[in-house]
Amino acid sequence: MASLSMAPVNIFKHGADEEKAETARLSSFVGAIAIGDLVKSTLGPKGMDKILLGGGKGGTVTVTNDGATILKAIGVDNPAAKVLVDMSKVQDDEVGDGTTSVTVLAAELLREAELLIAQKIHPQTIIAGWRKATQVAREALREAAVDHSNDQARFQEDLLNISRTTLSSKLLTHHKDHFARLAVDAVMRLKGSGNLEAIHVIKKLGGSLTDSYLDEGFLLDKKIGVNQPKRLENANILIANTGMDTDKIKIFGSRVRVDSTAKVAEIELAEKEKMKEKVDRILKHGINCFINRQLIYNYPEQLFAQAGVMAIEHADFAGVERLALVTGGEITSTFDHPELVKLGHCKLIEEVMIGEDMLIHFSGVAMGEACTIVLRGATQQILDEAERSLHDALCVLAQTVKEPRTVYGGGCSEMLMAKVVTDLASRTPGKEAVAMESFAKALRMLPTIIADNAGYDSADLVSQLRAAHQENKTMFGLNMAEGTIGDMAELGITESFQVKRQVLLSASEAAEMIIRVDNIIKAAPRKRVPDHHPC
Amino acid sequence: MSGVGTLAFDEFGRPFIIIKDQDRKKRLSGIEALKSHIMAAKAVASTLKTSLGPNGLDKMMVDKDGEVTVTNDGATILSMMDVDHQIAKLMVELSKSQDDEIGDGTTGVVVLAGALLEQAEQLLDRGIHPIRISDGYDQAACIAIEQLDKIAETFPFDPNNTEPLIQTAMTTLGSKVINRCHRQMAEIAVNAILTVADMERKDVDFELIKMEGKVGGKLEDTQLIKGVIVDKEFSHPQMPKVLKDVKIAILTCPFEPPKPKTKHKLDVTSVEDYKALQKYEKEKFEEMIQQVKGNGANLAICQWGFDDEANHLLLQNELPAVRWVGGPEIELIAIATGGRIVPRFCELTPEKLGTAGVVKEISFGTTKDHMLVIQECKNTRAVTIFIRGGNKMIIEEAKRALHDALCVIRNLVRDNRVVYGGGASEIACALAVNQAADKCPSLEQYAMRAFADALEVIPMALAENSGLNPIQTMTEIRAKQVKENNPFLGIDCLHHNTNDMKQQHVIETLIGKKQQILLATQVVKMILKIDDIRSPGEVED
């Protein structure tokens, strides 16, 4: 009888499933390690890109090196893999970079854990060891971090290095310096506010990546209405979010019910009149430029043209918000009190040609910090990836301006952390030491993979690195240009402390969560039939 | 066994029974049915058993949409298990009752019920009638409860010395993944309860404690905020991000012209109507804003949305607003700021406004995520636990674990008697029940002894989960309890080199333990009475 106590009766709904102990672990490890293996080839400056083929009718193609982008695009079914995907997404939202590293580190930790559990080490023992390891690693990272924020020149140098390191693994590699400078220039303009909203990135097909540039004004990818001025000096801008078709009647339950076509015409006329009145009210603001988030229909467009006012329609929401921010105007939806409305201002509005497209250029805007980065590139894929890479760099730089501490990249920080963890392990009695040892091993996997991806002899390089760190050459990391090890400070391979710390903490947290699991219990998947229970 | 199916082993060596026809299984009755029920209940209990205690592990639950939850909480595991068996559902209910009444101990209660049923099965094999087993269990439960009262200690409940409270919270949190920040989380829970507790009425209004999570940052950044956080932002991007000395109008009426009173639809039949209607609309908007401002409000919190025009009018009239605030949040804001929820504009009066020192919008990471923090509220007793973490699963689990801890501290406010955990009280109860069984002349003595054995399953599971030899550890401690006459000896799960749970500060509430025993006994008795189940779909066969 006793032997039957496992699962002798089916208590689950048909289609539901339970995986126990070894099976559950096996499935977690397999899933998580697969995710790690998937992104690991993209890690580091010589990492490969992935081509993602979007499903559906569009059949979109994305070429990317960004861990979070890859993971967002693939559908994962394995629950442990889902934890890692979520973690990398959070890393992306939180600091913008390190999304591949965090996934690879978590997966490597789990790979190690699999071995430990096979040796019958209790998951809780592993966790206890890992927690202590994380603690000392974090301390070591904090101690190794340097802060140059009070030395303007060096800090600028740091930023440029960080920008370069972040971009080094991306499509942009060949144009690394150019883009690194673009990103730093853009972020430096923000004067420490770190408000990325003020940086506008637009992509224009054509030209090459090196033609990308930073524009000190603001560019809007829209058209000016017909017969309206195409160039304005000292513009007074009204930024609006209002319907320029007809004003709807909002009283609940009302509807238009008329009994003859004549009446319809009458109402239509009234609507037209109303529109004219609205335009008049808008014009009373003393403006020469009107920008609306929504469409502007023909009739009002004509009216604006008659009044000699430039009218721009359908600036999307982000565009309008940014315009409001940079020109200092408010987003207006009612027009009865011109005296209360804050208009936006800029020195000059003109049309400019970029590639084959005409864009509207606002220069001399009220908010001097704002700028636009115009990306040029031969294909949409290149542009998209350039934008993602630039986004990583901008995020990291904005974070670094706020939290100026930096650490060294190229596997240097990982080796540094691995060393203190190994030291701790040698001082720790019991099985926890084994867990710590494996933690250090997982950390050392990052430089190993970076070297592997470049086709170098990783075992050799990493053991050289170990030796260097043992001799207290704590700034040594991988020199990927030469295939040797080198001083990261000299090579200028710098990374943000915050990104590295977040990688360490998130990865160990997620790995810990996954090895704590001993059962996976799945509900029967929702049937693909219209169900009667909403939510 | 022939009634159930054939016994087989799967590729991992797990035994399972092939039921001849998955969907239309043959109905069982009598003892056979009872045994099959017991098996189902045991299957549920055995799943939970490995989650018990500080070394217990977690379960990963995948719901029908593939969403993943990682949890150690018994009630959550069971509620997410897609069970389709009447008896298994009773176990789910059992754990839920413990959760509703006590909040913690939801794993233990199921493990105990499973053990009681396993023991009952053996008694059934020996030919003892289910009713006699029930009676014996009943008597044993009474003795166990009495014993708990005897070994319980009264707890010094002193808001100035929170150390014992923190230790109790730590016992509860010990089995959860967030024990990485063990003490910090315990302190947060204790501070939250102490801020909110009504010491005179000896109760805690949970409505005043809100938990809000946001992915990102570190678990260590989790903090207790005196005030309310809502996952919303100011309605217009250009409204100020920080407001001071705020008077809040809390509106559940839409910021829209009112619905015409007449039952009939308002028909627009002519140009005049149309114009009049539009004029009316605009006037109405302005009137509303004036009404709100006229009463002295400088912030409007609205349950409903309003359109761009209303939004801009608000900006122009310098009345910051927040829209689409959910019902429970509206209520919480009202409680915290001492305001009244106003369902109609005309009912707004200055007295009904809520007050807060600061309302500010905070942003996170590199995304455009914002939250509103309402602080320095009139009602200083409203608090929010703001949880951060590296992925959404850990934040959800942190919420559940903190909920357990909050419940336990609340229970202590209600009744400050405690017992010691780590299986210590279960062993003490088992000893008492066994003693009583020796004095019992009737057949029930077997059931009582079985009950005692079942109680010992808790310490055995704790030992097993900690990698100790369950039977050996258990026997040693039982002997030690008798020898030293010390009911506080339990399993040394964390290898602190003492079995004295009082010294280890493994503290549990008396009411929690009592409830576990009562509820488990009750459900087991119920299962023992069922010897046939008919579900509505089965009538035709």
Ligand SMILES: Nc1ncnc2c1ncn2[C@@H]1O[C@H](COP(=O)(O)OP(=O)(O)OP(=O)(O)O)[C@@H](O)[C@H]1O
């Ligand atoms: N020039 C370089 N030499 C050596 N190592 C480098 C160099 N540039 C970057 N690295 C290292 O490569 C790693 C970063 O790789 P990568 O940018 O592919 O991944 P990620 O930042 O983790 O994720 P993602 O950028 O996809 O969000 C870091 O460990 C960094 O130190």
Ligand SMILES: Nc1ncnc2c1ncn2[C@@H]1O[C@H](COP(=O)(O)OP(=O)(O)OP(=O)(O)O)[C@@H](O)[C@H]1O
């Ligand atoms: N440090 C400790 N040493 C020994 N036993 C402990 C310790 N901490 C907790 N326990 C025991 O662990 C058990 C509680 O485990 P756990 O919190 O996993 O389950 P639960 O409280 O029954 O259910 P849940 O928390 O899921 O609602 C109790 O029996 C308690 O006495």
Ligand SMILES: [Mg+2]
């Ligand atoms: Mg990177």
Ligand SMILES: [Mg+2]
């Ligand atoms: Mg508990």
